[in-house]
Structures are given as structure tokens and as C-alpha cells.
Amino acid sequence: MANENNNTKLDIKAFLDKDEQKDLLRFLTAGSVDDGKSTLIGRLLFDSKKLYEDQLVALERDSKRMGNAGEHIDYALLLDGLKAEREQGITIDVAYRYFSTNNRKFIIADTPGHEQYTRNMITGGSTANLAIILVDARAGVITQTRRHTYLVSLLGIHHVVLAVNKMDLVNYDKAVFDKIVADYKAFVAPLGIEDITCIPLSALEGDNVVEKSDRTPWYEGPSLLDFLETVPIDRDRNYENFRYPVQYVLRPNQDFRGFCGKVASGVIHKGDTVMALPSRKTSRVQRIVTYDGEIEEAFPPMSVTLTLEDEIDISRGEMLVHPEDLPTEGRCFEAMLVWMDEEAMDRDKHFYLKQTTNTTRAHIDGIRYKVNVNTMEQSPADKLILNEIGKVVISTSKELFFDPYAANKQTGAFILIDPITNNTSAVGMILNPVDDNRAASEFESVITLNLPELGIAPEHYEAVEKACKEIERRGVELRIIK
Amino acid sequence: MSDYKLSHLQELEAESIYIIREVAAEFENPVMLYSIGKDSSVMVRLAEKAFAPGKVPFPLMHIDSKWKFKEMIQFRDEYAKKYGWNLIVESNMEAFRAGVGPFTHGSKVHTDLMKTQALLNALNKYKFDAAFGGARRDEEKSRAKERIFSFRDKFQQWDPKNQRPELWDIYNTRVHKGESIRVFPLSNWTELDIWQYIRLENIPIVPLYFAKERPIVEIDGNLIMADDDRLPEKYRDQIRMRKVRFRTLGCWPLTGAVESDADTIEKIVEEMMTTTKSERTTRVIDFDQDSSMEQKKREGYF
Numbered sequence: 001m002a003n004e005n006n007n008t009k010l011d012i013k014a015f016l017d018k019d020e021q022k023d024l025l026r027f028l029t030a031g032s033v034d035d036g037k038s039t040l041i042g043r044l045l046f047d048s049k050k051l052y053e054d055q056l057v058a059l060e061r062d063s064k065r066m067g068n069a070g071e072h073i074d075y076a077l078l079l080d081g082l083k084a085e086r087e088q089g090i091t092i093d094v095a096y097r098y099f100s101t102n103n104r105k106f107i108i109a110d111t112p113g114h115e116q117y118t119r120n121m122i123t124g125g126s127t128a129n130l131a132i133i134l135v136d137a138r139a140g141v142i143t144q145t146r147r148h149t150y151l152v153s154l155l156g157i158h159h160v161v162l163a164v165n166k167m168d169l170v171n172y173d174k175a176v177f178d179k180i181v182a183d184y185k186a187f188v189a190p191l192g193i194e195d196i197t198c199i200p201l202s203a204l205e206g207d208n209v210v211e212k213s214d215r216t217p218w219y220e221g222p223s224l225l226d227f228l229e230t231v232p233i234d235r236d237r238n239y240e241n242f243r244y245p246v247q248y249v250l251r252p253n254q255d256f257r258g259f260c261g262k263v264a265s266g267v268i269h270k271g272d273t274v275m276a277l278p279s280r281k282t283s284r285v286q287r288i289v290t291y292d293g294e295i296e297e298a299f300p301p302m303s304v305t306l307t308l309e310d311e312i313d314i315s316r317g318e319m320l321v322h323p324e325d326l327p328t329e330g331r332c333f334e335a336m337l338v339w340m341d342e343e344a345m346d347r348d349k350h351f352y353l354k355q356t357t358n359t360t361r362a363h364i365d366g367i368r369y370k371v372n373v374n375t376m377e378q379s380p381a382d383k384l385i386l387n388e389i390g391k392v393v394i395s396t397s398k399e400l401f402f403d404p405y406a407a408n409k410q411t412g413a414f415i416l417i418d419p420i421t422n423n424t425s426a427v428g429m430i431l432n433p434v435d436d437n438r439a440a441s442e443f444e445s446v447i448t449l450n451l452p453e454l455g456i457a458p459e460h461y462e463a464v465e466k467a468c469k470e471i472e473r474r475g476v477e478l479r480i481i482k
Numbered sequence: 483m484s485d486y487k488l489s490h491l492q493e494l495e496a497e498s499i500y501i502i503r504e505v506a507a508e509f510e511n512p513v514m515l516y517s518i519g520k521d522s523s524v525m526v527r528l529a530e531k532a533f534a535p536g537k538v539p540f541p542l543m544h545i546d547s548k549w550k551f552k553e554m555i556q557f558r559d560e561y562a563k564k565y566g567w568n569l570i571v572e573s574n575m576e577a578f579r580a581g582v583g584p585f586t587h588g589s590k591v592h593t594d595l596m597k598t599q600a601l602l603n604a605l606n607k608y609k610f611d612a613a614f615g616g617a618r619r620d621e622e623k624s625r626a627k628e629r630i631f632s633f634r635d636k637f638q639q640w641d642p643k644n645q646r647p648e649l650w651d652i653y654n655t656r657v658h659k660g661e662s663i664r665v666f667p668l669s670n671w672t673e674l675d676i677w678q679y680i681r682l683e684n685i686p687i688v689p690l691y692f693a694k695e696r697p698i699v700e701i702d703g704n705l706i707m708a709d710d711d712r713l714p715e716k717y718r719d720q721i722r723m724r725k726v727r728f729r730t731l732g733c734w735p736l737t738g739a740v741e742s743d744a745d746t747i748e749k750i751v752e753e754m755m756t757t758t759k760s761e762r763t764t765r766v767i768d769f770d771q772d773s774s775m776e777q778k779k780r781e782g783y784f
Contacts, residue, residue, distance in 0.1 A: 012748045012749070012751055012752040012755075013748060015751075015755070016678060016681065016748065016751060019674070019678060020489060020491060020678060020682065021489055022489060022490050023487065023488070023489060023490055023493075024490035024493050024494070094627065095626040095627045096619045096626050096627075096669070096670070097620075097626065098619070098620045098670075098672045100672075100674075105490040105672075105675075107670055119647055120647075122647070122649065123647045123648055123649055126649035126650045127649075127650060127651075234486070234487055237486075239486055247500070247503050247504065247507060248503045248506060248507045250533060250536045251536070252535055252536030252537060256535065256536070258535075258536075260503055260532070260533075262496065262500045262651070267486065289534070289535070290531070290534070291530065291531035291534035292531075299486040300486075301488070301493060301496050301497070301500075302488070302492075302496050303495075303496040303497075303499035303500045303503070303532070305534075316507050340647045352656065354652050354654070355652070356652075357504075357507070409650065410650075410651075413649065413650045413652060414652065415649060415652050415654060417654055417656055422654070422656040422657060422658065423646060423654075424646045424647045424648075424649075424654045427647065427649045
């Protein structure tokens with residue numbers, strides 16, 4: 001007995017050393033209310049032995065009181081955190097879950113499927129490497145499946161799993177599965193999603209969730225968890241085009257001026273020549289500084305501090321790039337916009353637009369069309385309302401440095417903030433630049449400070465300019481006349 | 483191509499540093515709330531990392547309920563001094579002078595006055611527009627849905643149904659005067675990540691986390707340490723020395739110990755991996771009712 005205990009005893013050092021090396025996969029789950037999504041997640045968490053006993057005790061108690069799963073444990077109750085939605089029996093917001101296996105750590109963004117909460121799915125999916133889209137084997141590909149898939153393609157998620165759930169209710173019939181897969185593939189082809197995997201499973205019974213099931217001998221692919229553990233994700237980031245939005249300028253003393261930021265994309269080496277935008281001044285990377293010492297190279301998504309060989313004035317919101325590989329610099333672009341606000345789009349409003357670490361004022365110049373997320377049909381529109389998606393033209397008061405979202409998520413994404421309520425009104429994905437002659441005329445009303453006219457003495461100019469810079473950093477465009 | 487790989491901890495570290503810098507850049511008057519627990523210790527180290535070789539550009543604030551373990555207070559003062567932090571300590575002195583405490587007023591009244599109210603008073607007093615907290619989403623169900631940048635109205639209240647959408651790493655930091663944002667840079671860390679990071683980075687933590695013989699009395703099934711002479715008379719002759727450690731730290735009468743031999747981080751992790759209780763069960767305040775944490779959060783508690 002004692003021997004046996006010793007043999008099975010966890011070798012904790014080895015465990016921790018291995019754990020330290022694991023990478024991180026973030027995935028989104030989307031499905032309709034009754035597709036058994038929460039049950040599936042509960043099963044992944046449960047079967048990967050992450051549930052602690054006392055959570056289980058609480059669960060048993062809750063299941064008896066209001067469970068919907070008959071004699072099975074209702075995994076959904078474990079996940080649906082908030083009081084109000086428990087009473088409704090549906091998940092109404094994005095909830096994040098964490099579990100790990102021997103090979104990987106996982107973050108699940110659990111998002112709802114019903115119509116009025118498209119915005120939550122967009123929220124949950126923005127950081128995901130992979131999306132699991134659930135369908136009920138009895139219902140097949142339905143409107144919501146199409147909508148979820150469209151949103152996933154819009155967000156540029158590279159990997160999609162179509163999880164055909166409730167196979168137990170169709171007698172694990174291969175023909176049913178094959179039909180759903182064929183329907184789905186026909187529909188998804190034009191969306192350009194790189195990697196699609198279809199898995200027949202039963203979340204309730206556990207078939208093909210963690211272990212491959214004997215009840216689907218005709219299915220030759222991996223179980224869901226096997227797939228999640230092995231799908232390669234390290235190629236999903238952009239390592240080609242160096243983009244370094246300056247986030248914070250660090251000046252602890254006269255001798256040190258560091259530009260803090262996250263490597264949005266590409267790779268930077270000590271000694272590389274870099275160009276600062278918009279000034280177009282160039283210098284070389286003197287040091288890549290971290291708390292743990294200097295390093296030779298940095299890549300996404302590392303947060304580092306760069307020092308340059310020459311004294312160049314660079315502020316938050318400006319960008320360091322390689323001089324031979326520039327992003328678009330411009331004030332006008334086309335983008336896909338998802339409206340996230342209860343308040344409908346007001347075309348007269350000048351929103352705040354935040355892209356990378358840059359904030360500016362922005363105006364929606366026009367709507368090319370809006371998209372019916374269920375049919376993907378395009379139709380004309382003069383405004384967007386909550387959960388609507390459209391192709392728009394946006395112009396900004398300040399120049400932005402951007403890439404198409406499809407090429408670079410980090411520099412192609414932005415949010416629009418309502419200047420009155422401060423809500424995040426919309427989120428956008430840049431498609432391409434547009435000639436900004438039109439935009440220019442619209443933004444002539446920049447606030448101008450004529451310092452001599454205001455009677456400000458020249459010795460105060462520097463202080464005024466510094467204050468203005470601070471205000472600009474918060475998104476207000478100012479012009480100074482000396 | 484695959485040379486450019488970060489482990490999950492490196493990725494989490496980078497994400498947290500990015501969040502912390504974003505707050506320093508966009509808010510006028512941020513503060514980092516410091517509970518002296520292990521998560522706070524990690525958060526504080528991440529802040530030091532974010533601004534190295536410079537100093538962290540915001541203060542650290544501890545809300546002292548006046549019932550914290552003595553070892554916590556000692557650790558707090560030594561750490562702040564050693565690492566050059568600007569430390570603010572605030573308490574609800576009015577309630578303290580009125581004699582409010584967990585033994586006399588119960589855990590709910592005590593927590594409300596000495597923690598929630600004390601925190602709200604302090605945030606108002608200094609007019610902080612952003613406050614970092616060390617909460618993790620895996621700790622508790624209602625936290626799983628909270629944003630990393632979590633908006634609070636003028637009354638410091640959280641409305642779970644009216645959260646701002648949060649996409650990519652573009653955080654909406656705009657608030658009106660009087661409103662504020664609570665920021666949770668450790669949102670995506672798990673308990674195991676925290677321990678692993680403490681181990682790898684040699685981050686100092688309060689010794690109460692490690693098993694040791696301590697004077698313990700059993701109250702309503704919880705192992706409570708007799709930390710000072712405010713332990714009511716009726717319990718005093720029940721004090722026994724037992725080898726225990728704490729999985730979470732808070733007010734000593736409200737924080738249950740667990741019997742344990744784990745006196746190293748490796749042993750703590752081993753205990754955690756094989757244990758059957760999740761960490762918040764040692765916090766007495768959670769037992770009121772199922773949605774109690776959500777209730778407290780709506781009212782302004784972290």
C-alpha cells in the first residue's frame with residue numbers, strides 16, 4: 001500500500017517544470033440556447049479534472065433546486081454565474097473559463113447564442129485563436145450557425161470546430177453527421193476560414209469530447225480535446241511586419257529615455273534601424289530593456305521597453321516600424337463596423353476612435369451597405385443599430401498608422417467611443433485606406449491657439465505646448481500658432 | 483517560425499504589463515489596491531516590471547480592516563519600504579472607534595463597514611479615477627464575467643448587465659468626473675499560474691501561506707488562528723497548537739486555516755493539485771448565500 005502511494009505520488013517538481021512550458025490557447029464557444037454548449041464546457045472542465053469537490057457539492061445542491069438536466073448533473077449551472085440569468089436559465093454575457101491539460105492551458109470565452117447578444121459573441125471572440133460552433137444534430141445547420149460562422153470569419157479567427165452535438169439523440173447516425181457537414185462546408189466555403197474540423201459528439205454522454213467514443217466507429221478524426229490540445233497556433237500571429245505602437249514613455253532620469261510598448265507584430269532586434277511615425281525620423285535600437293535584463297530580440301505579444309541611439313521625441317500613440325516596411329498612414333479608411341450600443345448610430349456625432357495606443361476624433365462619413373448576418377445579404381442603410389454590421393467609411397482628425405485587419409489584427413482593429421456617454425459604441429476592422437480629400441474638408445474645425453494674439457509671452461510657449469501635447473494625447477486635436 | 487513562442491506564463495505576464503501601462507498612460511490618478519495576499523504580491527511585481535528601470539508611477543493602497551493578521555501588516559510595511567513603494571493605508575476609523583468587529587457585529591456588518599465602506603471612502607477621499615485589483619476570473623463565478631477594465635458609476639457600483647464591450651486589447655478608459663474604472667490585470671491567471679509565477683520569480687509572500695504550528699481554535703467548523711487578544715473569552719481555553727497554513731488571507735477571525743504540512747511552494751502546489759477544496763471556501767464571508775459575491779460586488783466590494 002505504502003509503495004503504491006509512492007509510485008502514484010505526483011512528482012511535483014517535474015509537474016511544475018512541464019507546466020511552465022505549456023502554451024496558451026484561447027477559444028470561443030458559440031451555439032444556440034439549447035445546443036448544450038454549457039454542458040460541453042462543463043464536461044471539458046469536469047473531465048479534465050478541474051472541478052474541485054466543494055464546487056461539485058454546491059452544484060449538486062443547485063441542480064436539485066433548479067436543474068434542467070434530469071438525472072444528470074447540470075453542468076450549465078456551474079457556468080452560468082450571474083443571478084438574473086440563472087433565473088432565466090440562459091447565459092447572457094461572456095464568461096471566461098480556465099482549464100489545462102498535460103500539454104496546454106486553455107481560456108474559454110463562453111458566449112451566448114441568441115439574437116440580441118451578437119455583441120457579446122464579438123467581444124468573446126476578439127482574442128480567440130479558435131472557435132467551437134455547436135449545432136444540434138437533430139436541427140443541423142440553422143440560421144444561428146450561419147450567423148456565428150460569419151462573425152467568426154469577420155473576426156479573423158483561423159480555426160473553427162463544428163461540434164455536431166446530441167449525436168445520442170440521432171442514434172449516432174453517420175448519415176445525419178455527413179449531411180450536416182456537407183451543408184456546413186457548402187455554406188462556409190466563400191468565407192475563407194483557413195481550418196475547419198467537424199466532430200460528432202454528445203456532450204451529455206461524453207462521446208468524443210475527451211475520449212474517442214465506441215459509438216461512432218465510423219468517425220476517424222480526433223476527439224474534441226485531442227484536437228484542442230494539438231492544433232498548431234504559433235503561426236497565427238504576424239511575425240512579418242514590425243509594428244510597435246508606443247504605449248508609455250519612461251524617463252526615470254536624464255540618461256534614460258525608454259519607449260514602452262507591446263510588439264503588435266513582427267520582430268525587432270537590438271541594432272535594427274527603426275522609423276518613428278509620423279515624424280519619419282530614423283534611429284537604431286540601442287537596447288531592448290526588461291525588468292529581467294536586456295534581451296536581443298522581441299516578438300509579439302511581448303511587452304518591452306526600447307531605447308534608441310538618437311534622441312528622438314516620440315509620444316504615446318506614435319509608432320515605431322522598420323523603415324522599409326511601413327503601414328498605411330492616413331485619415332480615411334473603409335471598415336467593417338459592428339454596432340454595440342443600445343443607442344443607434346448618429347452620423348452627426350464625432351466619436352473618439354481608439355486604435356492601438358492612439359486616440360483621435362472620428363466621423364462616420366458613409367455606410368456602403370449593411371449585412372444581414374443570417375443570410376449575408378447586403379442592403380443600403382443610413383444608420384446601424386445594436387448588433388448590426390456594415391461596411392462604412394470613417395475619417396479621423398489625426399493621422400493613424402494602420403494595416404488591413406486581415407493582414408494584421410493588432411493594427412487593423414479599432415473601437416468607437418461615444419463622446420457623451422463614453423460607451424464603446426462600435427468596434428471595427430479596417431479593410432483598406434480611402435483617399436482622404438473628403439475627410440480633410442470635414443475636419444478643418446480644429447481648435448487653434450494663437451499664442452501672440454492671446455497675449456502669451458514667448459517664455460511660456462514651451463509650457464503651453466507641453467500642456468497641449470497632454471490634451472492631444474487624450475484625443476483632442478489642437479493647433480498652435482506662435 | 484516556431485522560435486517565436488511564449489509559454490502561457492510569459493504570455494500572461496506580457497498581457498498584465500500591457501494592461502498596467504495602459505492605465506498609467508490614460509488615467510490621471512490611478513492607485514493599486516493591495517490586499518497583501520499572494521495575488522497582490524504578483525500584481526505588485528508585475529507593476530515593478532512594467533516600469534523598470536523606473537519607479538512605478540502610482541501609489542499602493544491597503545484598506546486595513548484593523549483585523550488583519552499581524553504578520554500581514556509587518557510584511558506590508560517591510561515590502562513597501564524595501565521596494566520603494568508609496569504606500570497609503572486607509573481604515574474606517576469611525577466604525578473602528580465604535581468597536582465594529584466580526585465577533586461583535588458578525589461577518590456581514592464587519593465586511594461592509596471595515597472593507598467595502600472603508601474602500602469607498604478612501605477612493606472618494608483621494609479621487610482616484612482607476613483602481614487596480616488582484617482578482618482573477620477563475621476565483622468565483624460572478625468574477626468570470628467581469629471585464630478587465632470594469633466600469634463603476636459615481637457610487638462605485640458595478641452593473642453586470644451594463645458592461646462595456648471589451649475587444650482585443652483596446653481598452654475604453656474614458657470616464658466622466660466622479661466615475662472610475664476597476665482594472666484587473668490578473669483576470670486571466672489561475673491559482674496555479676500564480677503559484678508557479680511566485681516560484682519562478684521568487685516573489686516574497688506572507689509566511690502565513692506556509693504550514694507551521696499555530697494557535698488554533700475551531701469556530702463553526704473553521705480553523706481560526708488566535709492572532710491577538712481580541713479573541714472572545716469563551717474560545718480562549720480551546721486554543722490548541724496545530725500545524726496549519728492559510729490558502730487565502732484576510733481578517734483573521736474570518737479566514738479559516740487548513741491543516742497542512744506544506745512548507746514550500748512545491749508542497750503547496752502538490753496539496754492544491756490533490757486537494758478537494760477550492761480556495762475561497764476558507765473565506766467565511768462567502769457562505770451567506772450563493773450569489774453573495776455578486777451582491778457585494780454590485781455594492782462596490784472588489
